[in-house]
Amino acid sequence: xxxxxxxxxxxxxxxxxxxxxxxxxxxxxxxxxxxxxxxxxxxxxxxxxxxxxxxxxxxxxxxxxxxxxxxxxxxxxxxxxxxxxxxxxxxxxxxxxxxxxxxxxxxxxxxxxxxxxxxxxxxxxxx
Amino acid sequence: xxxxxxxxxxxxxxxxxxxxxxxxxxxxxxxxxxxxxxxxxxxxxxxxxxxxxxxxxxxxxxxxxxxxxxxxxxxxxxxxxxxxxxxxxxxxxxxxxxxxxxxxxxxxxxxxxxxxxxxxxxxxxxx
Numbered sequence: 001x002x003x004x005x006x007x008x009x010x011x012x013x014x015x016x017x018x019x020x021x022x023x024x025x026x027x028x029x030x031x032x033x034x035x036x037x038x039x040x041x042x043x044x045x046x047x048x049x050x051x052x053x054x055x056x057x058x059x060x061x062x063x064x065x066x067x068x069x070x071x072x073x074x075x076x077x078x079x080x081x082x083x084x085x086x087x088x089x090x091x092x093x094x095x096x097x098x099x100x101x102x103x104x105x106x107x108x109x110x111x112x113x114x115x116x117x118x119x120x121x122x123x124x125x126x127x
Numbered sequence: 128x129x130x131x132x133x134x135x136x137x138x139x140x141x142x143x144x145x146x147x148x149x150x151x152x153x154x155x156x157x158x159x160x161x162x163x164x165x166x167x168x169x170x171x172x173x174x175x176x177x178x179x180x181x182x183x184x185x186x187x188x189x190x191x192x193x194x195x196x197x198x199x200x201x202x203x204x205x206x207x208x209x210x211x212x213x214x215x216x217x218x219x220x221x222x223x224x225x226x227x228x229x230x231x232x233x234x235x236x237x238x239x240x241x242x243x244x245x246x247x248x249x250x251x252x253x254x
Contacts, residue, residue: 004131008199039217041243043251054250068221070204072135072197077204079221079234090166092219092236094195094206107206109219111238116168123181124170 006101008071011078014095014103015066023052031102038108051106060084064091074098082110133228135198138205141222141230142193150179158229165235178233187211191218201225209237 001009010029017025027048036045036054045051061084068079080091089110096105116124128136137156144152154175163172163181172178188211195206207218216237223232243251 004199037254038243040238040240042240042254043243043247044254045251050250054247057247057250059246068202070197070199070202070221072131072199075195075197077197077206077219077221079204090236092204092238094197094204109217109236109238111167111219111236112241113167113169114237114239116165116170119186120170120181120184123177123184124172127164127169127171 003073004071007074007076007095007097008069010097010101010103011069011071011076011095012066014093015064015069015078015080018055019064021056023056026055027052029103031098031104034102034104034106036106036108038110040109130200131198134201134203134222134224135196137224137228137230138196138198138203138222139193141220142191142196142205142207145182146191148183150183153182154179156230158225158231161229161231161233163233163235165237167237 014029030048030051032048034048034051036051045054063083065081066078067081070077074097076095078093080093082089082091092109094107095103098104141156157175157178159175161175161178163178172181190210192208193205194208197204201224203222205220207220209216209218219236221234222230225231
């Protein structure tokens with residue numbers, strides 16, 4: 001399997017194993033010194049153990065599904081459909097892998113809904 | 128050039144030509160029936176002409192730089208550093224290309240800063 005295929009498989013597994021609360025399986029994908037960042041809140045989590053705990057403690061009956069995974073060498077991006085009950089939010093996740101195929105860096109964006117600014121109604125439709 | 132390399136080059140050019148206000152060059156990358164969506168505001172723009180006009184009319188002295196481009200077959204994701212004056216925001220853009228290498232679909236996310244929720248201070252550091 002080439003590097004991109006391995007990266008694509010790992011990114012998909014990262015979403016699937018998190019969704020299944022397969023903590024051992026998720027741990028197997030992560031480098032021990034993985035760094036996880038949420039730039040919107042300027043939060044950073046260092047290390048596999050802390051990141052697993054963060055996921056295990058995350059409140060709510062959350063569910064994740066990969067809408068798209070794009071892999072390129074040791075980089076991947078995952079477009080995720082996240083749901084808690086009736087609430088839905090998309091996430092955008094950027095992954096970096098090490099030489100040996102473990103995830104070393106995760107950057108997570110959680111874009112929130114906003115009202116469209118005025119002045120472009122002549123160009124846009126709403127959905 | 129293989130499909131992924133062509134997609135990667137097109138995604139990078141999409142950012143660069145928009146930054147340069149090279150409207151003819153940007154137009155050359157877009158399918159005539161390109162669809163541009165901003166899921167956060169549920170806005171959609173249909174067609175190359177309207178999308179070019181949207182970019183041309185976009186207010187402010189904005190600047191775009193690709194922080195990372197990930198390409199995979201006919202899909203790409205671009206992680207963009209966007210600035211207007213002193214203000215900075217990251218964007219996450221998902222691209223789909225046609226058989227002949229033109230951009231047919233663009234999905235744009237503009238995640239905004241938020242305060243970290245309480246209850247995870249024991250796991251996170253701030254940056």
